[in-house]
Amino acid sequence: MLIGDRPKDNEDIYIGVMGVTGAGKSSFIQQCVPEVKNIVGEDYDSFTRDCIPYQMTFEGRNVFLIDTPGFNDSSVRDVDILNDLAGWLAKSYQESIRLNGLIYLHGIQDARMTGSDRMHLTVFKRLTGLENMSHVVLATSFWDVTDHAKGEHRENQLITRDDFWKKMKDAGAVVIRFKNDRASAMEMVKRIVDQNEKTTLKIQVEMKEGRTVRCTGAGQTLEEDISDRVKDAAKELEKRHTDLAQAMRDENEEAAQEALEAQERLKAEMAELNKTKNKLDVTTKQLIEQKDAEIKRVKEEAERLRLEKEKAGEEHKRELSAKDKEADARVERNDREWQQGIQMFTDKTLGDLAAGIAANSGGAQHLSQGQKPALTEERVEEMFRRVALENRVKELEAQQAKEQAPPPYSSAPSQYQQPPQVLPQSVCYPPPAHNREAELGIVAGGMGALALTSMCSVM
Ligand SMILES: Nc1nc2c(ncn2[C@@H]2O[C@H](COP(=O)(O)OP(=O)(O)OP(=O)(O)O)[C@@H](O)[C@H]2O)c(=O)[nH]1
Numbered sequence: 229m230l231i232g233d234r235p236k237d238n239e240d241i242y243i244g245v246m247g248v249t250g251a252g253k254s255s256f257i258q259q260c261v262p263e264v265k266n267i268v269g270e271d272y273d274s275f276t277r278d279c280i281p282y283q284m285t286f287e288g289r290n291v292f293l294i295d296t297p298g299f300n301d302s303s304v305r306d307v308d309i310l311n312d313l314a315g316w317l318a319k320s321y322q323e324s325i326r327l328n329g330l331i332y333l334h335g336i337q338d339a340r341m342t343g344s345d346r347m348h349l350t351v352f353k354r355l356t357g358l359e360n361m362s363h364v365v366l367a368t369s370f371w372d373v374t375d376h377a378k379g380e381h382r383e384n385q386l387i388t389r390d391d392f393w394k395k396m397k398d399a400g401a402v403v404i405r406f407k408n409d410r411a412s413a414m415e416m417v418k419r420i421v422d423q424n425e426k427t428t429l430k431i432q433v434e435m436k437e438g439r440t441v442r443c444t445g446a447g448q449t450l451e452e453d454i455s456d457r458v459k460d461a462a463k464e465l466e467k468r469h470t471d472l473a474q475a476m477r478d479e480n481e482e483a484a485q486e487a488l489e490a491q492e493r494l495k496a497e498m499a500e501l502n503k504t505k506n507k508l509d510v511t512t513k514q515l516i517e518q519k520d521a522e523i524k525r526v527k528e529e530a531e532r533l534r535l536e537k538e539k540a541g542e543e544h545k546r547e548l549s550a551k552d553k554e555a556d557a558r559v560e561r562n563d564r565e566w567q568q569g570i571q572m573f574t575d576k577t578l579g580d581l582a583a584g585i586a587a588n589s590g591g592a593q594h595l596s597q598g599q600k601p602a603l604t605e606e607r608v609e610e611m612f613r614r615v616a617l618e619n620r621v622k623e624l625e626a627q628q629a630k631e632q633a634p635p636p637y638s639s640a641p642s643q644y645q646q647p648p649q650v651l652p653q654s655v656c657y658p659p660p661a662h663n664r665e666a667e668l669g670i671v672a673g674g675m676g677a678l679a680l681t682s683m684c685s686v687m
C-alpha cells in the first residue's frame with residue numbers, strides 16, 4: 229500500500245515502528261502479520277530500506293504497521309533514513325493521515341548503550357516530541373537470548389536513567405517486553421489501538437512550519453553528530469600534519485608515506501560528512517516531491533509488472549490454444565489415416581474373402597466388395613485374425629508353388645508329380661503337397677466361417 233492509496237477512514241490505526249538496525253522491528257511486524265515473508269534481516273547489515281506499511285486487523289480495526297529502516301552507525305545512511313522518514317511523515321500529513329502511535333524497539337541483549345544508541349534515541353525523542361509520549365510504546369526485545377537477571381537489570385537502567393527512557397516514561401510512554409512471539413506483539417498493538425487517539429509528531433509540526441530537515445529537532449541531532457565527526461576528523465588531520473613534519477625531519481620515508489595516506493583518507497571523510505550534512509537542507513516541498521516521484525515510480529513499476537504478467541498470461545493462453553489445435557489436428561489426422569487404412573484393408577479383405585467364399589462354397593454370394601461393414605472393436609480384432617490367416621494362406625501357397633515347380637537340372641518327371649503318399653506327420657517334414665492342400669482347405673474354411681460371422685454381426 230502507498231500513502232494516499234486508501235480512501236481515508238479515521239477508524240484506521242497507523243503505528244510507526246522504529247529503533248536501531250537489528251532491534252527487531254520487522255520481526256515484530258512479522259508476528260503481527262504472519263503472512264508477510266522475507267522482511268526480517270538475516271545478518272548484521274541493515275535490512276529494511278524504506279518505510280513500508282503492513283496491514284492487519286485487530287479487534288475489527290484496520291491497523292497499519294509502518295516498518296522503517298533502522299538507524300545505524302553510518303552518518304550517510306542515517307541522514308538518508310531521517311530524510312526518508314521525514315518525507316513519509318510529511319506526505320502522510322499532507323494526505324491527512326495521522327499516526328496513532330509509535331513503537332520503539334531496543335535489544336536488551338547488549339550490555340551497554342553505545343554512543344550511537346544514545347544519539348538515535350535522542351533523534352527518536354526529538355522526532356516524536358515529549359508531548360506525544362503517551363502514544364509511545366518502548367519495547368525491549370531479545371529476551372529469549374538474554375540471561376533473565378541481566379535483562380531485568382538493564383531494563384531497570386533504561387527506565388531509571390534520564391538520558392535513557394526515564395523522561396519518556398514519565399511523560400506517558402509505556403514499557404513492554406517483546407518476547408518475539410505473537411502474544412507480546414499483540415499486547416503492544418493493543419495498547420495503541422485501545423488508546424484510540426491520533427497524534428501529530430513534533431517533526432510533522434516543524435515541517436509544516438516550513439523548516440528544512442536540518443532545522444528540525446531530529447535533524448539538528450544528526451547535524452550535531454556529523455559536526456562532531458567532522459571535528460574529530462579535523463583533529464586527526466592536524467595530528468597527521470605533525471606526524472608528517474616529524475617524519476620528514478627524521479627522514480623516515482615509510483612514516484611520511486603513512487601520514488600522507490592518512491591525511492588523504494581524512495580529507496575525503498570530511499568532504500563526505502559535509503556533503504551528507506548538506507543533504508539535511510531539504511524542504512518539506514522537496515521531500516513531498518521526492519515522495520510523489522517515488523510513489524509514481526512504484527506505481528509505474530507495479531503497472532509494468534501487471535501488464536507483463538497479463539501479456540505473459542495471454543501468450544501462455546495463445547501457446548496453449550495453438551498446442552491444443554495442433555494436438556486436435558494430429559488426432560484428427562491419425563484418426564483419418566487409421567480409418568482410411570482400415571477401410572482399405574476392409575475393402576480388400578472382404579473383397580478377397582467374398583471372391584474366395586463364392587469360389588469355394590458357392591454360398592454367401594451376397595457378400596460383395598461393395599459392402600462395408602461398420603467398424604467395431606470386434607471387427608478390427610476379426611480383421612487382424614483374418615490378416616494372420618491370410619498371411620498363413622499366402623505362405624502355404626508360396627511354399628506349394630515352389631515345391632511343385634520341376635527341378636531346373638532334370639527333364640525327367642519330377643517326384644512332385646507322383647501320386648501323393650500319406651506319411652505320418654512326425655516323419656514328414658516339410659509336409660507333402662497333398663497335406664498342404666488339406667491344410668489350405670482348413671484355412672479357407674476358417675476364413676469363410678470368419679467372414680460369415682462378420683456378416684452376421686453386420687446384419
Ligand atoms: N532471538 C531473537 N532474535 C531476534 C529477536 N528480534 C529480532 N531477532 C533477530 O534479529 C535479526 C534482525 O531482526 P529484524 O527484525 O530484521 O531487525 P530490524 O529492526 O527490522 O532491522 P533493520 O531492518 O536492519 O532495521 C533477525 O535475524 C531476527 O530474527 C528476538 O526478540 N529474539
Ligand SMILES: [Mg+2]
Pocket residue numbers: 253254255267268269275276295296298
Ligand atoms: Mg527491518
